[in-house]
Amino acid sequence: MSIENVLIVDDEILMRKFLQESLRRLGIAVETAKDGLNALDMLADSHYDVVFTDIKMPRIDGMELLQRIKGEFPDTEVVVMTAYGTIESAVDAMKTGASDYILKPFTVDQMEIILNRLNERQALIHENKYLKKELNEKYNFNEIVGKSKELQGTIKTIQQIASSRATVLVQGESGTGKELIARAIHFSSDRKNYPFIRVNCAAMPENLIESELFGHEKGSFTGAHAKRLGRFELAQNGTILLDEISEIPLNIQAKLLRVIQEREFERVGGEKSIKIDVRIIASTNRNLYESVQNGEFREDLFYRLNVVPLHITPLRERKEDCEELLYYFIQKYCHENNIEIFDVSEDTMEKLKNYSWPGNVRELENLVERSVVMGKRRLLLPDEMNAGAHTASHSKADSANGKINAGVTVREMEKQLIFETLRCNCWNKTKTAQMLDISIRTLRNKLNEYREHDEIPQEFALLSIN
Ligand SMILES: Nc1ncnc2c1ncn2[C@@H]1O[C@H](COP(=O)(O)OP(=O)(O)OP(=O)(O)O)[C@@H](O)[C@H]1O
Ligand SMILES: [Mg+2]
Numbered sequence: 001m002s003i004e005n006v007l008i009v010d011d012e013i014l015m016r017k018f019l020q021e022s023l024r025r026l027g028i029a030v031e032t033a034k035d036g037l038n039a040l041d042m043l044a045d046s047h048y049d050v051v052f053t054d055i056k057m058p059r060i061d062g063m064e065l066l067q068r069i070k071g072e073f074p075d076t077e078v079v080v081m082t083a084y085g086t087i088e089s090a091v092d093a094m095k096t097g098a099s100d101y102i103l104k105p106f107t108v109d110q111m112e113i114i115l116n117r118l119n120e121r122q123a124l125i126h127e128n129k130y131l132k133k134e135l136n137e138k139y140n141f142n143e144i145v146g147k148s149k150e151l152q153g154t155i156k157t158i159q160q161i162a163s164s165r166a167t168v169l170v171q172g173e174s175g176t177g178k179e180l181i182a183r184a185i186h187f188s189s190d191r192k193n194y195p196f197i198r199v200n201c202a203a204m205p206e207n208l209i210e211s212e213l214f215g216h217e218k219g220s221f222t223g224a225h226a227k228r229l230g231r232f233e234l235a236q237n238g239t240i241l242l243d244e245i246s247e248i249p250l251n252i253q254a255k256l257l258r259v260i261q262e263r264e265f266e267r268v269g270g271e272k273s274i275k276i277d278v279r280i281i282a283s284t285n286r287n288l289y290e291s292v293q294n295g296e297f298r299e300d301l302f303y304r305l306n307v308v309p310l311h312i313t314p315l316r317e318r319k320e321d322c323e324e325l326l327y328y329f330i331q332k333y334c335h336e337n338n339i340e341i342f343d344v345s346e347d348t349m350e351k352l353k354n355y356s357w358p359g360n361v362r363e364l365e366n367l368v369e370r371s372v373v374m375g376k377r378r379l380l381l382p383d384e385m386n387a388g389a390h391t392a393s394h395s396k397a398d399s400a401n402g403k404i405n406a407g408v409t410v411r412e413m414e415k416q417l418i419f420e421t422l423r424c425n426c427w428n429k430t431k432t433a434q435m436l437d438i439s440i441r442t443l444r445n446k447l448n449e450y451r452e453h454d455e456i457p458q459e460f461a462l463l464s465i466n
Pocket of ligand 1: 144145146172174176177179181325365
């Protein structure tokens with residue numbers, strides 16, 4: 001990156017000649033224009049790295065020329081040349097986007113200093129663009145690990161649809177990577193420099209969902225002390241991820257349908273329609289079509305969301321991804337914890353491949369992280385994996401560790417089931433309670449009881465479940 005072409009704009013012929021000569025001696029190609037209009041014609045014909053312009057000129061003056069260049073040729077740097085006594089115009093010019101200014105009269109050395117500064121600036125801009133590109137690429141697909149044809153098929157679809165505004169419905173079991181996929185869609189689209197807003201529909205209290213999503217006006221309900229922007233407005237020009245969409249109450253579903261159809265809504269308690277340009281991605285670990293059939297989810301909304309359906313395959317159905325994911329996470333967590341990378345025996349790898357991974361990639365990631373922080377430099381497998389249980393068949397009827405022995409108490413079985421489910425859900429109690437079809441309160445009570453009896457397994461105790 002270095003400055004090669006310069007355009008000099010000045011109405012004084014002597015100034016033009018002086019600058020042309022001096023710059024040519026520095027090995028720079030120089031052309032000249034006698035006023036702003038003349039300069040704009042030349043800029044339309046060819047590219048100049050830098051324009052040096054006088055401020056006072058007939059027809060189009062230097063300030064107007066600067067504005068036009070910043071609007072039409074933003075890659076061209078502008079340096080204003082101004083006389084003593086008019087330093088205010090230099091300040092104005094810098095505010096309008098000039099890269100530098102030089103006070104007349106000046107020497108060739110001063111001119112050279114300015115050019116060196118511009119060269120450094122150009123190099124930084126170039127480097128910055130490069131880093132940004134690298135960052136975006138990293139966010140896009142390198143983070144999605146796995147060569148299975150199922151996952152590669154999903155990545156291909158993402159690449160095809162990323163730049164459109166089409167609504168995407170990502171379905172898959174818990175921990176399969178739905179959020180990762182949603183982020184990849186955003187960061188590989190033209191919207192990547194605008195916000196990516198995630199809304200967890202399951203975590204919001206029902207009476208607040210509407211105001212969270214659409215915002216509210218001051219005084220619209222008790223507690224609404226000030227105007228508040230909703231998540232849709234915050235995501236303007238970007239992407240919104242409606243996570244766990246199946247949990248949205250029916251009355252809010254109607255409002256959401258309108259947003260998708262008309263791209264506009266009103267804040268709670270407001271009358272003004274707000275227009276938005278937001279890409280919508282919805283995700284769920286439930287079968288949304290089943291929810292439609294059960295009357296829990298609006299059919300019309302389902303079809304509006306399901307424009308681009310993405311089904312993320314559970315890990316047990318793409319076992320070939322296990323090994324790559326395993327080494328990816330070992331590298332990641334060893335690096336984060338400053339621990340030397342370790343290897344995994346073939347025997348262990350075999351066990352991993354035979355396991356059914358009900359918590360999917362998240363479960364594998366957690367297994368690695370736990371092993372790394374325990375610092376033994378080997379993979380610490382839970383009992384049931386060592387026992388070789390949990391075969392590829394995954395059915396809810398399978399017991400916690402695959403074996404039911406007569407003589408075991410119901411309480412003991414229940415305890416095992418609870419801890420196994422907690423582990424699959426990475427100790428997320430809400431998800432565990434959902435999966436077990438019990439209330440979160442019941443789950444908490446049971447955990448408290450186990451704690452009182454000192455029955456919490458060590459790996460859970462370490463994570464201080466409460
Ligand atoms: N193919 C993959 N490559 C690398 N990391 C992955 C992959 N799939 C999932 N992960 C990681 O696994 C974890 C779980 O993924 P994510 O949160 O996207 O799952 P999810 O499907 O949204 O789960 P849930 O339904 O529970 O919200 C994350 O840390 C994510 O980065
Ligand atoms: Mg998720």
